[in-house]
Amino acid sequence: xxxxxxxxxxxxxxxxxxxxxxxxxxxxxxxxxxxxxxxxxxxxxxxxxxxxxxxxxxxxxxxxxxxxxxxxxxxxxxxxxxxxxxxxxxxxxxxxxxxxxxxxxxxxxxxxxxxxxxxxxxxxxxxxxxxxxxxxxxxxxxxxxxxxxxxxxxxxxxxxxxxxxxxxxxxxxxxxxxxxxxxxxxxxxxxxxxxxxxxxxxxxxxxxxxxxxxxxxxxxxxxxxxxxxxxxxxxxxxxxxxxxxxxxxxxxxxxxxxxxxxxxxxxxxxxxxxxxxxxxxxxxxxxxxxxxxxxxxxxxxxxxxxxxxxxxxxxxxxxxxxxxxxxxxxxxxxxxxxxxxxxxxxxxxxxxxxxxxxxxxxxxxxxxxxxxxxxxxxxxxxxxxxxxxxxxxxxxxxxxxxxxxxxxxxxxxxxxxxxxxxxxxxxxxxxxxxxxxxxxxxxxxxxxxxxxxxxxxxxxxxxxxxxxxxxxxxxxxxxxxxxxxxxxxxxxxxxxxxxxxxxxxxxxxxxxxxxxxxxxxxxxxxxxxxxxxxxxxxxxxxxxxxxxxxxxxxxxxxxxxxxxxxxxxxxxxxxxxxxxxxxxxxxxxxxxxxxxxxxxxxxxxxxxxxxxxxxxxxxxxxxxxxx
Amino acid sequence: xxxxxxxxxxxxxxxxxxxxxxxxxxxxxxxxxxxxxxxxxxxxxxxxxxxxxxxxxxxxxxxxxxxxxxxxxxxxxxxxxxxxxxxxxxxxxxxxxxxxxxxxxxxxxxxxxxxxxxxxxxxxxxxxxxxxxxxxxxxxxxxxxxxxxxxxxxxxxxxxxxxxxxxxxxxxxxxxxxxxxxxxxx
Numbered sequence: 001x002x003x004x005x006x007x008x009x010x011x012x013x014x015x016x017x018x019x020x021x022x023x024x025x026x027x028x029x030x031x032x033x034x035x036x037x038x039x040x041x042x043x044x045x046x047x048x049x050x051x052x053x054x055x056x057x058x059x060x061x062x063x064x065x066x067x068x069x070x071x072x073x074x075x076x077x078x079x080x081x082x083x084x085x086x087x088x089x090x091x092x093x094x095x096x097x098x099x100x101x102x103x104x105x106x107x108x109x110x111x112x113x114x115x116x117x118x119x120x121x122x123x124x125x126x127x128x129x130x131x132x133x134x135x136x137x138x139x140x141x142x143x144x145x146x147x148x149x150x151x152x153x154x155x156x157x158x159x160x161x162x163x164x165x166x167x168x169x170x171x172x173x174x175x176x177x178x179x180x181x182x183x184x185x186x187x188x189x190x191x192x193x194x195x196x197x198x199x200x201x202x203x204x205x206x207x208x209x210x211x212x213x214x215x216x217x218x219x220x221x222x223x224x225x226x227x228x229x230x231x232x233x234x235x236x237x238x239x240x241x242x243x244x245x246x247x248x249x250x251x252x253x254x255x256x257x258x259x260x261x262x263x264x265x266x267x268x269x270x271x272x273x274x275x276x277x278x279x280x281x282x283x284x285x286x287x288x289x290x291x292x293x294x295x296x297x298x299x300x301x302x303x304x305x306x307x308x309x310x311x312x313x314x315x316x317x318x319x320x321x322x323x324x325x326x327x328x329x330x331x332x333x334x335x336x337x338x339x340x341x342x343x344x345x346x347x348x349x350x351x352x353x354x355x356x357x358x359x360x361x362x363x364x365x366x367x368x369x370x371x372x373x374x375x376x377x378x379x380x381x382x383x384x385x386x387x388x389x390x391x392x393x394x395x396x397x398x399x400x401x402x403x404x405x406x407x408x409x410x411x412x413x414x415x416x417x418x419x420x421x422x423x424x425x426x427x428x429x430x431x432x433x434x435x436x437x438x439x440x441x442x443x444x445x446x447x448x449x450x451x452x453x454x455x456x457x458x459x460x461x462x463x464x465x466x467x468x469x470x471x472x473x474x475x476x477x478x479x480x481x482x483x484x485x486x487x488x489x490x491x492x493x494x495x496x497x498x499x500x501x502x503x504x505x506x507x508x509x510x511x512x513x514x515x516x517x518x519x520x521x522x523x524x525x526x527x528x529x530x531x532x533x534x535x536x537x538x539x540x541x542x543x544x545x546x547x548x549x550x551x552x553x554x555x556x557x558x559x560x561x562x563x564x565x566x567x568x569x570x571x572x573x574x575x576x577x578x579x580x581x582x583x584x585x586x587x588x589x590x591x592x593x594x595x596x597x598x599x600x601x602x603x604x605x606x607x608x609x610x611x612x613x614x615x616x617x618x619x620x621x622x623x624x625x626x627x
Numbered sequence: 628x629x630x631x632x633x634x635x636x637x638x639x640x641x642x643x644x645x646x647x648x649x650x651x652x653x654x655x656x657x658x659x660x661x662x663x664x665x666x667x668x669x670x671x672x673x674x675x676x677x678x679x680x681x682x683x684x685x686x687x688x689x690x691x692x693x694x695x696x697x698x699x700x701x702x703x704x705x706x707x708x709x710x711x712x713x714x715x716x717x718x719x720x721x722x723x724x725x726x727x728x729x730x731x732x733x734x735x736x737x738x739x740x741x742x743x744x745x746x747x748x749x750x751x752x753x754x755x756x757x758x759x760x761x762x763x764x765x766x767x768x769x770x771x772x773x774x775x776x777x778x779x780x781x782x783x784x785x786x787x788x789x790x791x792x793x794x795x796x797x798x799x800x801x802x803x804x805x806x807x808x809x810x811x812x813x
Contacts, residue, residue: 016645016652042664126664149685181663182660182685183648183662184659184660185651185658258685260683261683262686264684265682266684269688269691341688356708357734359737360708360731367704371671371672372701374636374666374670375670375671377637377669407669483665483666483669485664485665
């Protein structure tokens with residue numbers, strides 16, 4: 001009977017999961033009870049998948065979007081003061097936002113396991129940096145797991161929680177984009193039951209980051225690092241191991257994360273038996289003895305890791321290793337299979353043969369084929385808003401922010417972007433610089449999305465009100481966090497788990513509460529109203545030396561809400577071929593026919609939103625209704 | 628089997644690897660692939676890698692793909708170098724004249740690439756009221772019809788049916804057949 005029960009319990013199924021879903025499944029199976037995140041590619045799918053699996057497996061996990069990564073991290077880490085397992089999820093630049101609580105809480109003796117999942121984006125594909133979060137783990141002195149695929153990422157979640165609980169320390173799982181967005185067959189299991197309950201005990205020295213506590217905690221943190229490094233040397237052979245060549249090795253390759261997978265597939269395709277590979281799944285604290293021993297046994301050693309030399313810089317002596325210090329391995333960009341193959345050939349003393357084929361190159365040139373740049377979707381309300389803003393005040397400087405609307409660069413509506421929320425503060429900086437240099441004030445009209453406004457736009461706005469900065473902030477409210485795949489935010493109110501209801505936070509009310517004296521809302525598609533209200537807002541801002549807010553509202557096209565369709569065509573008798581619509585509206589559904597020298601509708605992409613009727617200065621774009 | 632699937636963000640290219648994955652799983656085979664999410668999905672060039680068998684890396688190396696499924700002919704040309712010698716290209720064509728480019732034809736000849744063109748937009752205009760969102764199902768059907776990808780029509784039908792939301796199930800089966808018939812025996 002007992003045998004039967006055990007079989008029933010361990011019955012598992014296989015499913016093809018996205019790496020991020022595999023991680024989420026691991027989080028729920030490991031009994032995590034509090035999970036918080038802010039969406040950001042390549043991490044965005046993790047939290048919704050945690051909610052989905054928690055619903056499916058009947059877990060009690062509280063799953064919530066924080067308004068930013070700092071908020072999400074603080075919620076998660078403090079839950080681990082109380083005896084319940086928790087995790088925070090973010091992308092690499094999200095950890096910059098959460099750096100403050102992360103650095104402090106790393107010193108704390110947690111009560112229960114806390115896992116930080118921080119997704120990196122070598123390339124980058126969808127980020128403003130390609131920073132390496134493993135360095136952040138080293139900076140904070142917390143252990144880091146670097147998975148080579150989805151299966152290993154899921155397994156590491158369990159170990160990271162266990163290690164966290166064993167040493168009362170935050171642990172980091174650092175999947176890179178190729179792990180997050182890989183699709184692989186993965187074993188599904190059940191929730192591992194564990195005793196967890198809220199047991200917060202008052203102990204101010206333990207839970208308060210006063211200098212007196214740091215004097216105790218910092219040496220303790222160092223001791224934890226020493227102990228964990230020793231465990232990584234001996235107890236983690238499932239993640240740290242050597243794949244020996246069947247023949248005499250001519251080269252040793254040290255890898256971390258997905259680079260291991262890339263190298264193994266290249267060796268398989270080459271059918272080579274003279275290259276040893278050392279796989280490291282725990283790059284910080286580096287099991288230095290294991291790596292040094294591998295280096296000692298090889299004449300020729302290559303080290304491959306993304307994106308920074310994290311393992312390399314932990315080596316006591318790296319002079320024998322071909323890596324980033326001697327410029328063998330590129331210091332920027334993704335180590336794609338073609339790049340790695342070239343590196344292997346180079347360190348083996350061969351000639352790199354990877355060159356672009358002449359015929360293919362000529363075909364691409366003759367056919368004028370270039371990579372298609374990302375652009376705002378057909379019918380996107382942001383396109384209409386940017387058009388209104390640019391046409392209203394052509395002399396204005398236009399700071400912007402992080403989100404789909406960064407693509408407003410194609411509408412010539414984006415002049416400067418730094419990070420989440422900086423549209424407001426860049427505007428303030430420009431205002432201050434203009435004032436200091438005694439120049440005639442150029443209008444400043446910034447753009448920010450609804451979710452980004454809540455994330456980090458509010459402090460800048462309060463500061464601009466307080467300091468009396470004349471600027472216009474256009475909040476492009478499409479009722480969704482769009483770029484990362486359509487997550488809800490405080491302006492929407494929806495939550496992730498079935499049955500969870502959130503409250504809606506009103507953007508206009510927040511702006512007024514911050515002391516903004518001009519707050520007006522327009523329909524994004526209404527280009528004429530948009531132009532008028534932007535002019536009015538700037539006049540108010542200039543006259544009163546204060547920020548003004550204009551909210552452009554229309555649902556994101558990804559929500560596929562029903563809306564009026566207004567099919568259009570370009571009247572070629574009226575079109576003069578000036579390309580104004582291409583240069584300032586830039587819609588995938590409206591293209592230029594080089595042969596005819598006229599604009600045409602590309603029916604593959606046009607969604608008949610009708611906005612472009614208001615764009616052509618010659619009235620050449622007309623509705624086909626009644627034709 | 629190694630596939631590379633290319634197109635333009637918004638065309639729904641991820642559906643193809645879902646179908647292939649479902650079939651592999653039912654055969655008890657391992658799969659590994661890579662997808663694009665985030666900014667590149669917004670109308671830009673997108674690429675998805677998919678491998679069935681004993682592979683570790685999610686990425687297909689240039690010159691090793693058995694099949695290239697191209698939802699857009701320009702993206703097909705940009706990614707042709709992924710195909711191995713003797714590989715197959717299924718391509719949705721919107722400008723047939725461009726595919727007659729001499730350099731392109733020379734590359735295809737030199738690398739012994741089998742090309743299966745499909746006028747997807749025309750087919751969908753004619754049979755599906757111009758709803759181009761069905762392009763992904765159409766291309767999967769065409770691949771199967773062309774005998775590329777080592778999958779039977781029965782397997783594809785079952786996988787598409789299982790993956791279809793109820794309200795699109797009938798339409799999807801119709802489009803699948805449309806694609807299958809278009810390239811059957813070509």
